[in-house]
Amino acid sequence: MSKFLLSWIVLFSFLDFLNLSDAASIVNVIKYGAKPDGKTDSTQAFVKAWVIVCNSAQAVTMYVPQGRFYIRAVVFRGPCKNKIIVQIDGTIVAPADYRALGSTGSWILFTRVNRVAVIGGTLDARGAAFWKCRKSGQNCPQGAISITFEWGNDLKLSGLTSINSQAAHLMIKRCNNVMVRNVRLNAPDQSPNTDGIHLHTATGVIITGTTIQTGDDCVSIGPGTRNLWMERIQCGPGHGVSIGSLGKNANEAGVQNITLIDSAFTGSDNGLRIKTWARPTNSFVRNVVYQNIQMRNVRNPIVIDQNYCPHHQCPHQTSGVKITGVTYKNVQGTSASKVAVAFDCSPTQRCTGIKLHDVKLSYLDRDARSMCKNSGGKTTGISMPNSCLKN
Ligand SMILES: *[C@@H]1O[C@H](CO)[C@@H](O)[C@H](O)[C@H]1NC(C)=O
Numbered sequence: 001m002s003k004f005l006l007s008w009i010v011l012f013s014f015l016d017f018l019n020l021s022d023a024a025s026i027v028n029v030i031k032y033g034a035k036p037d038g039k040t041d042s043t044q045a046f047v048k049a050w051v052i053v054c055n056s057a058q059a060v061t062m063y064v065p066q067g068r069f070y071i072r073a074v075v076f077r078g079p080c081k082n083k084i085i086v087q088i089d090g091t092i093v094a095p096a097d098y099r100a101l102g103s104t105g106s107w108i109l110f111t112r113v114n115r116v117a118v119i120g121g122t123l124d125a126r127g128a129a130f131w132k133c134r135k136s137g138q139n140c141p142q143g144a145i146s147i148t149f150e151w152g153n154d155l156k157l158s159g160l161t162s163i164n165s166q167a168a169h170l171m172i173k174r175c176n177n178v179m180v181r182n183v184r185l186n187a188p189d190q191s192p193n194t195d196g197i198h199l200h201t202a203t204g205v206i207i208t209g210t211t212i213q214t215g216d217d218c219v220s221i222g223p224g225t226r227n228l229w230m231e232r233i234q235c236g237p238g239h240g241v242s243i244g245s246l247g248k249n250a251n252e253a254g255v256q257n258i259t260l261i262d263s264a265f266t267g268s269d270n271g272l273r274i275k276t277w278a279r280p281t282n283s284f285v286r287n288v289v290y291q292n293i294q295m296r297n298v299r300n301p302i303v304i305d306q307n308y309c310p311h312h313q314c315p316h317q318t319s320g321v322k323i324t325g326v327t328y329k330n331v332q333g334t335s336a337s338k339v340a341v342a343f344d345c346s347p348t349q350r351c352t353g354i355k356l357h358d359v360k361l362s363y364l365d366r367d368a369r370s371m372c373k374n375s376g377g378k379t380t381g382i383s384m385p386n387s388c389l390k391n
Pocket of ligand 1: 259
């Protein structure tokens with residue numbers, strides 16, 4: 001055989017190999033029966049595609065092309081054999097009848113998966129009828145969180161849009177090392193309990209470049225959250241970035257090492273909030289830093305509230321949550337109420353080590369006010385309103 005011919009054979013088999021491996025490494029849900037018509041139930045097709053990618057020894061991409069895919073509650077279960085990318089170019093829509101998701105608690109659930117990246121896509125949970133049910137005080141199912149990651153490690157969620165979630169948009173629970181970036185979460189101002197991102201027992205989560213407009217907390221940071229980094233978050237409307245509610249239970253994991261920087265709140269109910277139940281507990285909040293935060297017409301820009309107690313579940317009790325080491329650095333803008341800074345700490349567990357540095361908040365071009373109860377710390381730099389913290 002001539003050298004020339006041999007090199008052609010080598011080249012062609014190489015191209016062939018590339019093709020084959022390419023075909024094997026992209027698993028298109030259409031191939032498993034999914035229909036991009038927004039009507040045909042594609043749940044089983046997605047599950048079949050997932051089983052293929054999850055069992056693949058090589059790294060693979062599960063691909064959801066353009067179009068609308070109708071999906072009921074679905075579980076993507078691990079552990080899987082290798083890295084997985086879930087690339088979504090289309091929109092995933094929930095059943096129009098909210099009872100179809102019922103009380104499953106989650107619509108799209110990733111459980112016990114490692115090294116999974118979900119990239120792009122839109123989730124439309126069509127929550128309007130469900131919110132209406134809740135507001136009417138009828139007996140409604142608990143509602144579903146649009147996308148949940150639980151018991152996972154090394155996860156990434158990038159470029160996703162979630163609209164009209166029934167309950168929270170995104171839940172990260174019992175996970176380590178999660179990157180959330182360039183995500184948009186959107187539900188109306190008046191949609192009940194539509195938290196943007198809810199974290200529970202999560203460590204090493206990074207949330208960056210995220211726009212959240214929703215009816216409840218933009219980010220709610222639950223018990224057991226540690227080493228959370230949030231950067232470039234746009235929040236509002238919504239209830240702010242909230243640590244809590246903590247301390248509902250006597251035995252509860254605390255929250256520590258939380259950072260929020262370079263972020264803005266617009267027309268939200270709260271900005272930087274820490275909220276605890278007025279009940280005995282061993283829970284705590286430690287080492288929180290808020291830095292370079294812009295407030296625009298925010299009702300409670302800076303608030304610690306240790307007297308949370310809906311439905312009188314804690315009469316005459318005080319919060320056992322120990323709050324210590326909370327820094328507010330370069331927080332500027334406008335408050336929509338007179339009291340722009342409120343530290344309402346527990347009489348039995350004073351807040352300690354609060355630091356205010358260059359806080360400049362006004363109320364309708366007038367002076368705002370501060371309120372301090374059982375709170376101690378240091379004020380440096382600009383202090384508007386006048387700080388009431390005691391050393
Ligand atoms: C605090 O969290 C950051 C990530 O936000 C991490 O890099 C750092 O190591 C953590 N610090 C401690 C003391 O755990």
